[in-house]
Amino acid sequence: MPKPRTPDDVADFRDRLCDAAERMFAEHGLEAVTIRQLAGAIGVSPMTPYGYFKDKNAILAAVRARAFNRHADALEHAFEGAAHNPVARSMAVGEAYVRFALEHPEAYKLMFDTNQPDADHYPDLIRAGERSRATMTRHLQGMPIDRDLEQAGLLYWSALHGPLMLHFAGMLPDKASVIGLIQSLVAAVARTTSKPETR
Amino acid sequence: MPKPRTPDDVADFRDRLCDAAERMFAEHGLEAVTIRQLAGAIGVSPMTPYGYFKDKNAILAAVRARAFNRHADALEHAFEGAAHNPVARSMAVGEAYVRFALEHPEAYKLMFDTNQPDADHYPDLIRAGERSRATMTRHLQGMPIDRDLEQAGLLYWSALHGPLMLHFAGMLPDKASVIGLIQSLVAAVARTTSKPETR
DNA sequence: GCTAAAACCTTACGTTGTAAATTTATGTCG
DNA sequence: CGACATAAATTTACAACGTAAGGTTTTAGC
Secondary structure, eight states: OOOOOOHHHHHHHHHHHHHHHHHHHHHHOTTTOOHHHHHHHTTOOTTGGGGTSSSHHHHHHHHHHHHHHHHHHHHHHHHHHSOSSHHHHHHHHHHHHHHHHHHOHHHHHHHTOSSOOOGGGOHHHHHHHHHHHHHHHHTTTTSOBSSOHHHHHHHHHHHHHHHHHHHHTTOSSOHHHHHHHHHHHHHHHHHHHBOGGGO | OOOOOOHHHHHHHHHHHHHHHHHHHHHHOTTTOOHHHHHHHTTOOTTGGGGTSSSHHHHHHHHHHHHHHHHHHHHHHHHHHSOSSHHHHHHHHHHHHHHHHHHOHHHHHHHTOSSOOOGGGOHHHHHHHHHHHHHHHHTTTTSOBSSOHHHHHHHHHHHHHHHHHHHHTTOSSOHHHHHHHHHHHHHHHHHHHBOGGGO
16 A cells, blocks of 8 residues: 555645645635635645545535634734733734634634634634634733623724725725724723723 | 517516526525526527626626625615614614625625625616615714724724624534624724713 | 517537546555 | 455546537517
């Protein structure tokens, strides 16, 4: 038989294919990329990817999971690089969030696409999504917040996500207004969630 | 020659096809619906729609434009049905916005999809989108707001859109939390945008 | 009632995702 | 060391897609 593939081989192939997929999604858009092109980009025959992924949706789920993980990486890196106080950390995480979205719009749009086949069948994707989500609330620990941290995290998240998605849908006049909007919204959220005695 | 089609005939056919398209998009999702199915649903041969629309993207653009118009209708109806004071009107419009999104999720997702072919070639779509957008800021007139109405409109819009899109992306625990999030966010925005003397 | 053209239909082509069959390559054993 | 067994990769094949091209039906105007 041919060299049986080790788990490393499998992981390696999957990585190479996802790398190519990310590049091509970012360049030509998600819908325009075919499995044949993906296979060609890494120099294998059109059907070879099916030995490593169940179908095209599974490839997409893997790319989405990678995007979530990169996103969480970026946020955690910002968290650790910031001054060791809750406010500075939160600001750094927020900035990293927006930077990631604006620098990797295709990844961001893929992560939060609303027309995705139910993620339930892709445990890696679910894990990555939850990690990303946890990162969005963890940085609030230590902040003087007057309510459930989970709830406050969702408020901040919405304050970033709303303007970004309006921007990506082409509903905002220019890129500058996204950042302005986010700043105003985050400031508003900060005022409502901060404990009375600190206002 | 056969009965040449009047502009009404054309509008009629387009309407029937878009009706079918909306139904089928809502039921099976955007990607799963084919032109052949659309044609079959209104009892014509697969190529007949091409006499009324340039291609599939044009059909999609028409459906999106209709969604925007329906959305604007819903908001304007709420505006006019509310008590004749700015605050009541704004609340009514906001409620109508959220209700529309939750009752017609497929329409809402279609409207604000981020992977749409550039709308520039579809004037009807652009008009509908701008009408919808104008409706989102007009209702603020007369409110005691300390800044550019346009800017304030975008803030309110983001406060609704962010939680809704997180919800549609499957990132929120349940439907109740969408509404709660929106209420908190809108309250926060109201505080930041209201004129000092009215606080 | 004939004709011309508008509207519609049928056929046909290249591409897509992927199932099934085939080939290739290599670990194992006589 | 050679032959087989079999995992991996490739090739072939198929149904369905969007839609271009060409053929057919229909009816207004003479």
